[in-house]
Amino acid sequence: MQAFTTLNGLVAPMDRANVDTDAIIPKQFLKSIKHTGYGPFLFDEWRYEDRGEPEMDCTNRPLKTDFVLNQPRYKGAQILLTRENFGCGSSREHAPWAILDYGFSCVIASSFADIFFNNCFKNGILPIVLDEAIMDQLFNETAATEGYRLAIDLPAQTVTTPSGQSFSFAVDTFRKHCLLNGLDDIGLTLLQAESIHTYEKARAQQAPWLF
Amino acid sequence: MGSTLFEKVWQQHVVKQNEDGSTLLYIDRHLVHEVTSPQAFEGLRLNARKPWKISATVATPDHNVPTTDRAQGITDAVSRTQVEALDSNCAEFGITEFGMNDIRQGVVHVMGPEQGLILPGMTVVCGDSHTSTHGAFGAIAMGIGTSEVEHVLATQCLIQKKPKVMRIRVEGALPVGITGKDVALFIIGKIGTAGGTGFALEFAGEAIRALSMEGRMTLCNMAIEAGARCGMVAVDDITLDYVKGRPYSPAGENWQKAETMWRELYSDADAKFDAELVYQAADIVPQVSWGTSPEMVLPVTASIPDLASAKDDVQREGWQRALVYMGLEANMPITAIAIDKVFIGSCTNGRIEDFRAAAAIVKGKKVAANVKLAMVVPGSGLVKQQAEAEGLDAIFTAAGFEWREPGCSMCLAMNADRLEPGERCASTSNRNFEGRQGMGGRTHLVSPVMAAAAGIAGHFVDVRDWS
Numbered sequence: 001m002q003a004f005t006t007l008n009g010l011v012a013p014m015d016r017a018n019v020d021t022d023a024i025i026p027k028q029f030l031k032s033i034k035h036t037g038y039g040p041f042l043f044d045e046w047r048y049e050d051r052g053e054p055e056m057d058c059t060n061r062p063l064k065t066d067f068v069l070n071q072p073r074y075k076g077a078q079i080l081l082t083r084e085n086f087g088c089g090s091s092r093e094h095a096p097w098a099i100l101d102y103g104f105s106c107v108i109a110s111s112f113a114d115i116f117f118n119n120c121f122k123n124g125i126l127p128i129v130l131d132e133a134i135m136d137q138l139f140n141e142t143a144a145t146e147g148y149r150l151a152i153d154l155p156a157q158t159v160t161t162p163s164g165q166s167f168s169f170a171v172d173t174f175r176k177h178c179l180l181n182g183l184d185d186i187g188l189t190l191l192q193a194e195s196i197h198t199y200e201k202a203r204a205q206q207a208p209w210l211f
Numbered sequence: 212m213g214s215t216l217f218e219k220v221w222q223q224h225v226v227k228q229n230e231d232g233s234t235l236l237y238i239d240r241h242l243v244h245e246v247t248s249p250q251a252f253e254g255l256r257l258n259a260r261k262p263w264k265i266s267a268t269v270a271t272p273d274h275n276v277p278t279t280d281r282a283q284g285i286t287d288a289v290s291r292t293q294v295e296a297l298d299s300n301c302a303e304f305g306i307t308e309f310g311m312n313d314i315r316q317g318v319v320h321v322m323g324p325e326q327g328l329i330l331p332g333m334t335v336v337c338g339d340s341h342t343s344t345h346g347a348f349g350a351i352a353m354g355i356g357t358s359e360v361e362h363v364l365a366t367q368c369l370i371q372k373k374p375k376v377m378r379i380r381v382e383g384a385l386p387v388g389i390t391g392k393d394v395a396l397f398i399i400g401k402i403g404t405a406g407g408t409g410f411a412l413e414f415a416g417e418a419i420r421a422l423s424m425e426g427r428m429t430l431c432n433m434a435i436e437a438g439a440r441c442g443m444v445a446v447d448d449i450t451l452d453y454v455k456g457r458p459y460s461p462a463g464e465n466w467q468k469a470e471t472m473w474r475e476l477y478s479d480a481d482a483k484f485d486a487e488l489v490y491q492a493a494d495i496v497p498q499v500s501w502g503t504s505p506e507m508v509l510p511v512t513a514s515i516p517d518l519a520s521a522k523d524d525v526q527r528e529g530w531q532r533a534l535v536y537m538g539l540e541a542n543m544p545i546t547a548i549a550i551d552k553v554f555i556g557s558c559t560n561g562r563i564e565d566f567r568a569a570a571a572i573v574k575g576k577k578v579a580a581n582v583k584l585a586m587v588v589p590g591s592g593l594v595k596q597q598a599e600a601e602g603l604d605a606i607f608t609a610a611g612f613e614w615r616e617p618g619c620s621m622c623l624a625m626n627a628d629r630l631e632p633g634e635r636c637a638s639t640s641n642r643n644f645e646g647r648q649g650m651g652g653r654t655h656l657v658s659p660v661m662a663a664a665a666g667i668a669g670h671f672v673d674v675r676d677w678s
Contacts, residue, residue, distance in 0.1 A: 016532075017525045018404060018504050022644040027625045031275065031289040033249035033296050045646045054289050083525060085405040088438065089644060090623075091340040092247065093356035114408055114440050115340060115354055122358035172372065173231040186260070189366040192227060192235060196263075196368060199226040199237055206223075209330070209461035209469055210239050211266075 002124035003182030007106055007152040009078030013142045014068055019082055020089035021116060025098040029054055038094055039101030043069065073146050079106045081138055086127075087116025096123045106152050108159065110135050121175045124182065126154060128169045154180060213479025216445050217376045217411045220351045220476065224334045226368055236371045238363050239333040242319045243270035243306070245297035246625070247338030251361035252300040262304050263367040269328055270301050270308040273318045274625045278588050278615035281312060290626060304364075317591020317617045320344040320558035324428065325593055327457025331446045331473040336363055341558045341641065343434040346443035347427035348450055349476040351411070353440040374409055374440065375485035378478070380416035383492040388675040390568070391426030392560060392639065392658035394418065395433035396498035400508040402488070407439030410486065413478060414444050418492035424453040425564035432559045433641055436505040445477035499545050499671055500643045500656040502533035507643075508656065509545060511673045517541045536645055537653050538633065546671050548655070552636040553578075553585035553612070553666035554648070555659050557622040560639035561590025563597050565659040570603040572663035572677060578611035579669030585612040586628070588620040612666070624649045637665040 029041045031054055040058040047070060049062035063070045069077070080099070086109040087095060096119045099107065107120065108128045120127040130138070141161060142148045151160040154176065160166045171179075178185055204211040214222075227235040248270070255261070262268060275290035285291035294311060301308035309315040315322060320341055323329045329345045335352035336342060338360040345352035359369060381394060399406075412434050414427070422430065427444045434442025444450075451470060454460050461469045478484075496510035507530070509516075515534070518541060521527035534541065539548070555569050566587065578585045587607050589595035595617055598604055604614045621628040622640035630636055630652025639662050640647075643654040657665065664674045 017529055020504075020642075020644045022623075022642065022647050026646055026650070027623050030246050030625065031287075031293050033253075033293055035250050035253070045650055051650050085408070085438070088404055089340065089642060091338060091342075091354040091356050093250075093338075093358060096356075111405060111408065113405070113438060115356060115435075119356035119358065122356060172233070174229070174233045174370065177231075184258075185370060186254075186258070186362050186365045189235065189362065189368055189370065192368075193366075195227045195235070196237070196366065200264075200367075203223075203237070207332075207469070207472065209465040210333075 001122070001182045001184060004105060004124050004126050004179045005154055007078060008149055009106065010074070010076055011079045011081055011142050011148050011150050012069055012074040012077035013139050014080060014082040015139055017083040018085045018088055021087055021092050021095040022089055024087070024095040025092065026052065028052065030092055030094050035097060036101055038098035039103070042098040042102040043067070076103065078104055079108065079150055079152070080104045081135070081142060082107065082109045083135070084109065084111045086112050088113040091115045093119045093122070096120050096125050100125055108138070121179060124179065126152065126179060128159060130159065130167055130169060134167055212483060213481040215376050215478045215482040215484060216349060216413055216443055216476055217351065220332050220334070220349070221373060223332065233370050233372055236334060236369050238336050238367055238369055239267060240328060240335045241268040241363050242323050242335070242337035242342070243268055243360070244274060244319045244339060245272045245293045246274045247357050248300065248360055249293065249296045250357050251364060252304065254361040255304070255364060260365045262306065262364045265305050267367060268306050268364065269323070270297060270306055271316050271319055271322050272297050272311055274619045274623065276311050276618040277626055278618050278620045278628055281616060287627065314592040314596065317594065318558045318561055318619055320432065321561050321590030321594060324348070325457070325591055327454060327460035330454060330460065330469070331450055331476050336369065340435045341432050343439070343441050344428050344432040344558060346431040346434065346441050347424060348454070349443060349446035349473070351441055351443070354435060374411045376413060377407065377410040377486040377488070378413045378415055378484045380487070380489045381414070381418035381492050382416045382489060383418060384421065385418045385492045385495065388497060388660065389495050390658040390660065391422050391429035393495055393498045395430045396500065396505065396508045396656060397495045398490070399433065399437045399505045400498070401490070402437055403506045404436060404504055405438045407434060407437035410439050412437065412439045412442040414442060415478070419444060420447065423564055424449060425562045428562065429559055433505070436641055446473050497658065497661050497674055499661065501537065501539060501545065502530065503536055503643055503645050504529070505641070505643060505656060507533055511545050511661070511671055513545055515539050515541050515543045515545070546673070548635070549581055549670045550637045550665055551581070551583050551634040552630060553582060553662050554588070554621045554636055554638040554640065555586070555662050556588030556590065556620055557640040558590065559641045560659050561588065561594065563594050565639065566598045566603050567601070569659040569663035570606040572660050572674065573610040573612065573667055574606050576610055576667045578666050581669045582666055585666040586615055586621070587612050588615045589617045591617050610667070621648050623647060637662040637671065
């Protein structure tokens with residue numbers, strides 16, 4: 001997994017609440033058995049006029065001009081601003097894979113759905129929760145200033161605006177540690193193999209039908 | 212102070228409590244399907260890892276399988292590749308799989324309980340958000356992403372932060388015509404799709420205790436639609452009667468021992484909850500979703516809301532978008548909404564009880580002329596077999612419904628079953644998101660009896676008035 005430490009990136013605003021994982025990556029793209037290649041299909045039904053199919057070449061597909069990510073000013077954005085309950089719905093990890101493959105490595109919202117939030121950390125994406133009032137301010141500033149960027153500092157747990165205003169955010173200690181170091185947590189858990197074996201022995205006595 | 216049901220099951224699965232507040236939690240049962248597992252198996256191969264405990268994991272293909280005649284296999288090459296990848300991964304790693312042509316194949320959340328793979332007090336995971344279904348057995352059951360599928364395969368554990376616990380009590384007896392689906396939609400309408408975020412939900416109260424296991428599974432299935440990763444119901448005689456005698460359930464001396472342990476799986480009278488909500492069963496009317504989020508739901512007796520009644524701008528914009536997408540007008544009665552298709556099935560409502568109830572509604576009647584397709588998709592091969600033994604298939608086909616092979620089907624339209632742009636469907640599934648049942652498709656979530664009645668009438672009707 002790619003580590004996440006600091007990022008100074010262009011911001012794109014998606015001013016919608018309850019963006020679900022079916023919208024982030026529609027079901028037909030879940031048929032792939034690969035890890036990569038989902039970026040061109042991110043928000044497919046909102047982004048293109050035609051119906052997307054797996055493995056199609058997206059370079060000449062007709063774009064919906066009113067969709068925010070199709071505006072030239074947000075090309076190359078690395079930070080996505082959005083609203084409450086982002087990532088609700090299915091557990092598909094294809095959603096964070098598509099977000100990452102498109103080029104975003106940080107999503108900022110007032111709240112996230114649990115499974116999506118967790119999946120982000122497994123893929124080197126930092127999801128940041130900020131208060132609704134701060135979100136309003138960031139949306140306003142993004143709309144007002146072309147080329148608006150934010151500086152994200154994971155070690156310091158801050159988001160800093162171009163004017164130097166800084167907001168703190170919370171992050172779990174273990175998740176922060178894994179993200180900063182790009183750690184594979186399966187390897188970390190396997191260091192606890194002895195504890196797992198000990199648990200299994202005791203549990204097999206108590207509930208033999210499980211073993 | 213006593214313990215909650217959630218706390219009791221959680222504590223039995225703690226391998227190690229870490230100083231940073233996370234817990235290494237042991238996982239008893241892992242269900243696997245073809246969509247969220249290929250990259251996890253690939254991860255095992257790349258790192259030369261083996262599954263930790265092969266017997267904990269059982270797989271079946273469900274999302275991509277055709278619901279029409281399977282003699283020709285899967286015609287869509289991409290879908291076929293994914294199902295074949297599951298077959299070869301299970302063969303390579305020695306995992307039990309009920310393949311596409313096995314009578315036990317079905318939607319993973321129908322197959323698991325039916326086989327006795329889900330037992331009270333277990334921890335259950337699957338790379339699928341509707342894993343919450345299995346909380347109906349007094350289990351902690353939650354959906355996970357593909358990275359965690361790989362983590363569980365490799366270590367039989369998950370690193371978790373303990374959620375808060377919310378109890379939702381529904382008191383009094385459910386009125387006639389009100390199902391577990393209506394209870395689920397009613398609750399989501401009250402607390403919203405983020406109302407349960409960060410919580411495990413426990414459903415309790417007289418109305419819940421009176422539900423069958425099928426009804427409890429429907430309710431817990433939709434806990435995720437309220438934002439909660441898991442929903443639970445305490446163990447009682449209904450639970451034990453369902454579990455007893457199934458292929459993977461304990462028997463003999465082990466059953467005696469298990470029953471003694473399982474009888475303890477309820478929240479103590481003095482247990483403390485982080486939040487508690489109470490509703491009256493008598494207030495629940497058959498529910499119909501009108502928008503593009505499960506929280507956009509109303510009693511069938513109501514009308515589409517006026518934008519002026521939205522609580523804030525964010526909700527108003529959401530409603531506005533939903534009205535445009537759904538092709539509806541504010542203040543229009545729900546019963547005036549005509550439908551094009553009917554879908555009865557899914558992990559929410561694809562069990563035998565659902566088909567019995569729907570068949571009772573359509574018996575001796577005909578699907579309305581404006582309904583282009585009404586389809587019934589059993590949750591598993593065994594549900595299909597049972598329904599056919601009871602003659603339900605004949606009732607459905609005589610009424611003009613199509614009787615299909617088991618799978619996820621038009622709940623999410625990964626196979627050939629889908630809505631065309633603009634088509635409107637009365638669906639017993641769980642999500643009405645934009646494009647969920649096909650690009651541009653319009654989904655209304657309802658119970659099986661409400662879907663069946665809408666199919667006959669051609670528009671939504673109050674099933675309580677059905678004669």
